[in-house]
Amino acid sequence: MQRWPVLLFLAWVCFLFCAGIGLFMSGFLLTRIELASSSSCSDPLVPPPWERQNLPPGSCWAPQRFSKAVLVIVDALRFEFAHFNPDKASPLPYEKQLSFLHHLTTSQPRHARLYRFRADAPTATMQRIKGLTTGSLPTFIDVGSNFATYAIEEDNLLAQLVQNGRRVVFMGDDTWEGLFPKKFFRSYFFPSFNVKDLHTVDDGILQHLYPTVDSGEWDVLIAHFLGVDHCGHKHGPDHPEMAKKLTQMNEMLRSLVNHLGNDTLLLVAGDHGMTETGDHGGDSEKEVNAALFVYSKTPLFSTVPPEEPETVPQVNLVPTVALLLGVPIPYSSIGEVMAELFSGDSDAVSAALQQLSVYHINAKQVDRFLHSYSLVAQDLPAEQLQHLQELFSSAVEEHIQLLAQVQGSVLVSPELESRLGSLISRFQLYLREARAVCTQSWARFHPLRMVGGCALISSSCLLCYLASELTVVSDSFYRSCLLYPLRWGLVVAVLFGLAHALTQEGMDLLLVSSCAAAASQMAFFWHWWGQHPRQARLAGSQPPPASTGLRQRLQAWLGLAFPMGILLFRCGAMFSDSFVVAEGRAAPFLLASLVMLLIGKLHWDGRLTLPEGPRQQFLAFSSYRREIWYLLCLVAMLLVCVRLSSFFHQCREEIPQCRPSLFLSPLASLRNTRAKNLFYLLCVALLAGLVYAVRSWLRHYGNLNSSGPLVLFVRWGFPLVVLCIACYWAVASSTDDSLGKLQELVQVAVVAFPWAVYGLASLGLLLLLCNPMTVFAKDTRESAGSIVTPYLGVPNAEVDFLHVIPQIYKRMQESQKCRLERGSCKATVAAYGLGSVYSAALVITLTLLGFLLMLLHSERLSLAFLLLFLEAFVLLHIHTHARGLAGDAEPFSVPWYAVISWLLAASQFFYSTGHQPIFPAIHWNAAFVGFHLDHSTNVLPAVLVGANTFASHILFAVGCPLLLLWPFVCETPSSQRKKPKKEPRQDLQEVEEHMMEMRLRESPEKFSAALLQLGLKYLFVLGTQLLACVCAAMILRRHLMVWKVFAPKFLFESLGFVVSSVCLLLGISLVMRVDCAVSTWFSQLQLR
Amino acid sequence: MSGAEAGRLLTANLLCVFSIVLTAVVPSFIWEGFTVLGTHLSWLCICSVCISIVNILLHLVLKPNQSPKRSSFTHKISRFLKCCVYFFMSCILFHVIIVLYGAPLIESVTETFLFAVLLSTFTTLQCLCMLGPNIQAWIRVFSKNGATSIWESSLQITTVCSILGAWFGAFPIPLDWDRPWQVWPISCSLGATFGYAAGLILAPLWIHWNRKQLTYKSR
Ligand SMILES: [Zn+2]
């Protein structure tokens, strides 16, 4: 048996997929690290001119210019919506609507100004709100934030306002409620989810806006209108409805301005634009071009506005507003102040000095941020940071010098003005370059990398399919399909690495590995193509008649079409946000359909009815084989399992009427003591039942007779594990006050019991690895020739007597026959459980893993796990029986429908163990099972939470080899009964019927090929699902739901893929380990 | 197989399709406020009853499978009762299967059951008309090369099409289109109805196209 090539080949395929995932992820998911620090009034950032004189009361860092501000956010207010071009003859529906803004800018040029407001990608509302308040570039994953909520934990404008005693009133989009919980002095939230609803939010705001403004009980008022955005999503920008909506906004602004006082700053901003179809999320010109309008009743600007409106990056709003209102700039802001707003109506020199001071604060703050950021993250290039540092220090130094000279009145006006101007541009240069450096690493998709990752994953899928179709199992297969690709991949990796090292760009491990993956893939396809004609010729040497060949091929295609059709439906569902949201219901639906289709197909092909024989007309079902009843019962059980598993679902916020399952909450949260006790007893009883079922299965196949350490562990360790889990649940679910003095003991027990389970489970797994043989051998060679009958154990029950038949390997049986015939002294060896030794090891592993995973979930989810085990068992049996009925000629290959149903069950139980592919649904409690609220590293909690999240992926992937083994295990004596009568002399053949898994050992080449093929099929199906997710994320990156639905789904799916593939490798290598052990066992037997 | 028989099949099937259309149109003239979507439950009842009546009448008139021996009155009665029991059992079975496929367990039991009745009308009732309460024959018809007449081929096609239609009808339910027909079980029952109608129209066409290959061996 070729163990290493098989494992290496599978590992290589996994690597190909992982390289693809990595490449795609690096292009698609932008990441950034959040800093926990926040600015405060006492930070030493105040520039020289304001250091000495005292700032006016209520001002931090810079003197306050406005005591009040109104920020009106009109969602998706594209620049074209606000820009008024009076000369345009035939305006589009969205043009010339906001005429009031135009009226203000023309009638009061020093009070009002319109800007182009450039948003940064991703242009989704939530990311934009984050950007508009933190002054940073939020990415999809802001590492360091708490995934459990969406709340902004970075320093932000609202936090600064609240911290400095300002009253912030909010009305509008309820996204803000999640982002800023309990920050508002008063708030009026309206639901934002229904995109079809154009008016609820806007009308709600209008109802509260003017009374609130007039009451004066606020310092900062934020109103977030959603109508324009929803209108864009529903109708597109080019629609009469948009004109109505914009007119409404125009009227709102007109009356709002009438209500404002002289000390109030009005800002009207769009958080992003929209494409011609009304969507946003990406980084196209139309999406990033929003509008910003600034107005105040006191003069703001010292100059008249330029002809063409200036462009302002969105991050600039935060430092500007912060300093205008006299609060500190948020710590992570990388924006540049809009200096013209600080000049006031004084003369040019003093205005410039004013602006310089503001720039000075701004530059110091950005420098401080860059410094702290580069300490925790390495994603900003070092030499650029160095360059920025130099720019910063020289500008600051010159500013101080200049101030000293101004103080001494050394400089005369023209020179002073030119020096002031050049210094301002140096500060601007510094701030802009700093922002550019950040933008480059945080806010840009890499389309090339995305396409490359996609291509790599799809070609890996193709490779899996082709390799699983290759049935040639010889040295040349491994050589050509593994060795050459690996060699080529290595060569390319080394060359690429060298080239990189020589050009001194620093090694990009991801790029190198994906290049290596691509190269090795090319090599594989090249060799496959080269081998293809030879195989065709080989196949052609014994040609079947052409017509039947065609028909057979057509039939094979049709047979393939039905499981693949289901897979296609599943993949297609990834492209619709509704189906991703409803996947928890779609996966069981497809699973049930797949199994029903299988039964229907078997029936249609006449496999379920007896082919010949007398038919009794009146007994309706007599023409059916007897197994059909068993099969139908199994299918019914499967359907019931599938239906019951839907009672353990978690909810997503997209479905508001959904109620999360009661079983998800821990027992400790139950008030009713009786119900709590009942549930507790039920869970413990189920655990005990699981142990009993596993033990009786092992006993049935004779794997519990040996006295090896592993069997001893199964006998005594399993109940002990259950006891520990039960104790842990009891301690964890007890209410705190009921225990009184035992409190300290409980604290210890809560940690000790999980550790006992961890320890016992790892002990069990270790024993399994050391000696996975669960075979009990009775060697009768020593005991002379007097005993003729082989040892049968204690026949304490009829069942035992029937089923604990010694599984005797062929050679041994022959020797016995030999002895019986010749009466010589040759003895025999009876081995119990040899026929199921592979499955026994897997079943024991799965049970141990199941215990571990149940421990990590809340108590009542053990019911779901029990369903999982039951469903897997039923699926295996259905597969075995369907296969027996279909009369498969190829016992060593697992059909596609079995693999696909196995994976559908895996994704079904992802949902049925209370998970959803969104971050708030992750069970964070799992990190603290056995730990008391402290972790020294991040690795352990990540492992625990990951194991909790991907529990079903782990169990199904490790159990995957059972799909191959089960039909052999279930080979019962009854299967020969239905065969035509044999001649009595053929008892040798009858013995072969009992060989079960030893059949696999008989042809080790085929066994390893079968394992390889199974692994490849599994990876193919997994990879196809992953590919669908990746394509959906790439194609729909402009979709409204991309950051809420598709991107998290992609992330979970790819992590699930990695976990599954690793566990698949572990499962297959476990089988290989058992095979090793069996080999040594046989060689020892022969030696004796 | 004769051309006349194919013609009779075509007529019968077209009559069935026509009666489905009538059930959607006629009640709205008689009953104020009737729409297929709005008053779906009553439409389900009306459609099931009408299709049953039309099927039974067609069966009595056309007699696709004349049984050679005359049977006694009591035999007929017992046969009829058996048919009723079978029909009811099939409704229950369909209900259970639909629930197992994910339909709500407790809420909207009436809707689910009426949908099960509709499906039974499209599938089981036809089988009962054509083959009688003889499961043996049912098993034969629904396997490869099992049909012995064009009527049975048509039965195969319409049954499979109705069930497929109901299956596909479940697909739009999770979509966020907010359409009135996405409510359970409207899309499924509409899917089943369309599938049935499509099967009725497809069956004669399919038989016509494959008339060379179709050789029915008499039992
Ligand atoms: Zn928005």
Ligand SMILES: [Zn+2]
């Ligand atoms: Zn939007």
